[in-house]
Amino acid sequence: xxxxxxxxxxxxxxxxxxxxxxxxxxxxxxxxxxxxxxxxxxxxxxxxxxxxxxxxxxxxxxxxxxxxxxxxxxxxxxxxxxxxxxxxxxxxxxxxxxxxxxxxxxxxxxxxxxxxxxxxxxxxxxxxxxxxxxxxxxxxxxxxxxxxxxxxxxxxxxxxxxxxxxxxxxxxxxxxxxxxxxxxxxxxxxxxxxxxxxxxxxxxxxxxxxxxxxxxxxxxxxxxxxxxxxxxxxxxxxxxxxxxxxxxxxxxxxxxxxxxxxxxxxxxxxxxxxxxxxxxxxxxxxxxxxxxxxxxxxxxxxxxxxxxxxxxxxxxxxxxxxxxxxxxxxxxxxxx
Amino acid sequence: xxxxxxxxxxxxxxxxxxxxxxxxxxxxxxxxxxxxxxxxxxxxxxxxxxxxxxxxxxxxxxxxxxxxxxxxxxxxxxxxxxxxxxxxxxxxxxxxxxxxxxxxxxxxxxxxxxxxxxxxxxxxxxxxxxxxxxxxxxxxxxxxxxxxxxxxxxxxxxxxxxxxxxxxxxxxxxxxxxxxxxxxxxxxxxxxxxxxxxxxxxxxxxxxxxxxxxxxxxxxxxxxxxxxxxxxxxxxxxxxxxxxxxxxxxxxxxxxxxxxxxxxxxxxxxxxxxxxxxxxxxxxxxxxxxxxxxxxxxxxxxxxxxxxxxxxxxxxxxxxxxxxxxxxxxxxxxxx
DNA sequence: ATGGCCCGTCGAAGCGCTTCGACAATGTTC
DNA sequence: GAACATTGTCGAAGCGCTTCGACGGGCCAT
Numbered sequence: 153x154x155x156x157x158x159x160x161x162x163x164x165x166x167x168x169x170x171x172x173x174x175x176x177x178x179x180x181x182x183x184x185x186x187x188x189x190x191x192x193x194x195x196x197x198x199x200x201x202x203x204x205x206x207x208x209x210x211x212x213x214x215x216x217x218x219x220x221x222x223x224x225x226x227x228x229x230x231x232x233x234x235x236x237x238x239x240x241x242x243x244x245x246x247x248x249x250x251x252x253x254x255x256x257x258x259x260x261x262x263x264x265x266x267x268x269x270x271x272x273x274x275x276x277x278x279x280x281x282x283x284x285x286x287x288x289x290x291x292x293x294x295x296x297x298x299x300x301x302x303x304x305x306x307x308x309x310x311x312x313x314x315x316x317x318x319x320x321x322x323x324x325x326x327x328x329x330x331x332x333x334x335x336x337x338x339x340x341x342x343x344x345x346x347x348x349x350x351x352x353x354x355x356x357x358x359x360x361x362x363x364x365x366x367x368x369x370x371x372x373x374x375x376x377x378x379x380x381x382x383x384x385x386x387x388x389x390x391x392x393x394x395x396x397x398x399x400x401x402x403x404x405x406x407x408x409x410x411x412x413x414x415x416x417x418x419x420x421x422x423x424x425x426x427x428x429x430x431x432x433x434x435x436x437x438x439x440x441x442x443x444x445x446x447x448x449x450x451x452x453x454x455x456x457x458x459x460x461x462x463x464x465x466x467x468x469x470x471x472x473x474x475x476x477x478x479x480x481x482x483x484x485x486x487x488x
Numbered sequence: 489x490x491x492x493x494x495x496x497x498x499x500x501x502x503x504x505x506x507x508x509x510x511x512x513x514x515x516x517x518x519x520x521x522x523x524x525x526x527x528x529x530x531x532x533x534x535x536x537x538x539x540x541x542x543x544x545x546x547x548x549x550x551x552x553x554x555x556x557x558x559x560x561x562x563x564x565x566x567x568x569x570x571x572x573x574x575x576x577x578x579x580x581x582x583x584x585x586x587x588x589x590x591x592x593x594x595x596x597x598x599x600x601x602x603x604x605x606x607x608x609x610x611x612x613x614x615x616x617x618x619x620x621x622x623x624x625x626x627x628x629x630x631x632x633x634x635x636x637x638x639x640x641x642x643x644x645x646x647x648x649x650x651x652x653x654x655x656x657x658x659x660x661x662x663x664x665x666x667x668x669x670x671x672x673x674x675x676x677x678x679x680x681x682x683x684x685x686x687x688x689x690x691x692x693x694x695x696x697x698x699x700x701x702x703x704x705x706x707x708x709x710x711x712x713x714x715x716x717x718x719x720x721x722x723x724x725x726x727x728x729x730x731x732x733x734x735x736x737x738x739x740x741x742x743x744x745x746x747x748x749x750x751x752x753x754x755x756x757x758x759x760x761x762x763x764x765x766x767x768x769x770x771x772x773x774x775x776x777x778x779x780x781x782x783x784x785x786x787x788x789x790x791x792x793x794x795x796x797x798x799x800x801x802x803x804x805x806x807x808x809x810x811x812x813x814x815x816x817x818x819x820x821x822x823x824x
Numbered sequence: 825a826t827g828g829c830c831c832g833t834c835g836a837a838g839c840g841c842t843t844c845g846a847c848a849a850t851g852t853t854c
Numbered sequence: 855g856a857a858c859a860t861t862g863t864c865g866a867a868g869c870g871c872t873t874c875g876a877c878g879g880g881c882c883a884t
Contacts, residue, residue: 155840157840166863166865167865168844171843172842178861180863181861198597199840200601201598201601202538202602203542203840205869206536206542207840226562227562230562233566233569234587238588246598246603248583250573266536503870507871508832516832516833517832517833539869539871540870540872542841
């Protein structure tokens with residue numbers, strides 16, 4: 153293994169000079185720097201991560217706490233993971249994946265052994281043990297989602313309440329008066345950090361303000377549940393002219409098929425809208441107008457917030473991203 | 489931060505004694521051990537990962553090289569990742585996720601800075617640069633899949649050729665003579681380590697031995713392609729009595745719907761079989777008899793092989809897992 | 825009793841870095 | 855031209871562990 157002292161010897165300088173040349177923390181004459189760079193290249197030197205961690209106080213590793221839930225949507229999950237890894241790498245950080253331990257033990261382990269500089273937490277729950285943990289550990293941390301009682305910590309999320317309002321507002325502007333809503337499975341309600349509740353709150357506020365009648369169906373992930381949810385809405389809202397999705401892709405696909413099988417045209421017979429979509433709404437059987445879930449942006453902000461905290465630049469607090477409407481032509485004025 | 493010397497002081501012993509008590513590499517009197525354990529518990533001591541890495545030569549971290557392909561199946565990908573993390577944790581290893589760099593640069597970086605003890609490579613390609621890389625680095629490594637020219641390295645995979653034979657054999661035993669095959673997208677053929685080729689080879693060998701007529705369709709992931717692939721088979725094989733899937737779940741679902749829409753009953757009118765299924769074939773619209781892809785087992789073997797190499801117990805080589813047939817009643821004797 | 829041996833413990837070296845303080849050799853100011 | 859900064863480099867300490875060799879004290883066989 154080639155070490156910094158090999159480089160120093162080859163370049164004819166002391167190891168501290170090499171170190172400063174590498175870190176740029178003190179100025180180095182141009183010629184010396186060049187000799188060092190040459191030596192590094194010729195010896196194919198790579199600093200030892202362990203020695204760096206031990207001497208410096210930073211590891212350049214971030215933990216990603218990504219608990220898997222039974223009813224979670226794996227592709228969405230994976231997109232979050234890769235987005236986090238991506239952003240971390242842009243800041244020269246690597247990501248240690250915690251996907252197996254119960255939420256807290258993994259974080260505790262890697263944090264108290266100083267393996268990581270901070271943690272990004274996905275799959276945030278309403279009552280999330282990781283909140284107290286990172287507070288107790290004083291560990292730089294960012295939550296993707298807003299855990300209960302964690303408002304003082306760094307959290308990032310879509311403004312789901314605003315998204316609910318924007319969704320209803322858009323449909324109301326188009327002239328719809330009865331809107332059916334297909335939501336996430338009921339199990340999300342207990343587990344999650346109330347993003348479903350926040351979305352629904354926005355929905356209801358806007359609905360009552362604009363005089364819109366809404367009905368929400370929350371199908372489970374069982375086969376046929378999505379189709380039945382649609383039928384339930386259709387019979388509960390005889391004058392339903394628009395359908396609003398706030399659920400995962402498989403449910404959307406199933407309902408779109410049901411609609412087609414019933415001979416309904418989008419948007420002629422029924423306007424359709426996908427809110428907080430973590431999937432591509434362009435390439436569905438029918439392209440859907442949507443409010444995209446700004447997944448990459450959320451992950452970027454989370455990673456950068458965690459890294460800021462590592463550097464002592466403390467700026468925690470909840471950051472809500474404003475929802476954006478993306479028109480793909482699936483919303484029109486109601487027929488009659 | 490509480491260090492080993494704090495523990496030593498509290499227990500009234502030297503730090504080397506604490507270290508030996510922790511590692512068990514020298515014997516320690518029972519009473520001393522207890523004093524040390526008490527001190528550790530009271531001080532809430534956790535060894536510094538960095539110091540361990542630097543002093544010992546091992547990091548207890550494994551890199552997982554998991555490149556994302558455009559046409560990959562995200563849920564399957566995610567299942568592999570979690571299975572690897574799971575197994576690693578069982579051996580007290582953490583996993584550093586490499587999902588963003590081009591395949592080799594990430595591995596090179598973490599390996600040459602001694603951040604990881606070894607690497608597990610997913611998404612293996614026919615010509616995979618990681619083969620030469622780990623050989624050159626003499627890095628403990630395990631491939632999930634069999635890369636071209638990597639037979640001397642540790643690789644684990646399903647015996648796809650055997651799976652092809654078993655699939656045809658099962659259908660032939662049931663009396664089928666014309667079998668339609670729905671395969672992976674054509675793009676897999678170029679990219680992947682020939683597992684498609686190996687499966688097809690087994691298929692053809694068994695078909696010619698048993699006198700079975702087969703036709704393979706390889707739909708892209710575009711909408712409607714799966715349904716068209718089925719129609720193509722149906723017209724190409726007028727006496728087709730069985731359908732064999734060797735593709736990802738969305739394609740299976742689409743084709744099963746097509747079959748149902750055509751009014752065909754499984755298995756009365758058509759026997760259906762899912763080979764190398766990375767998904768749950770029990771909860772499809774129709775439960776399917778299958779040869780499951782032994783994903784967990786593959787990951788376990790890969791991780792353990794990498795760790796064996798870390799310990800110097802060298803046992804590389806290709807390990808093929810025997811295919812297993814799982815009956816779920818979707819295969820029957822042909823109607824007429 | 826004497827020598828030899830194992831057992832439990834200790835001190836010290838060393839892993840490869842970062843960073844602090846020191847110190848020549850310049851440059852700047854009046 | 856004396857006093858003072860500034861610049862570029864060096865040596866050494868220290869980060870928290872692991873591990874080697876040493877050593878005192880029991881124990882056994884002679």
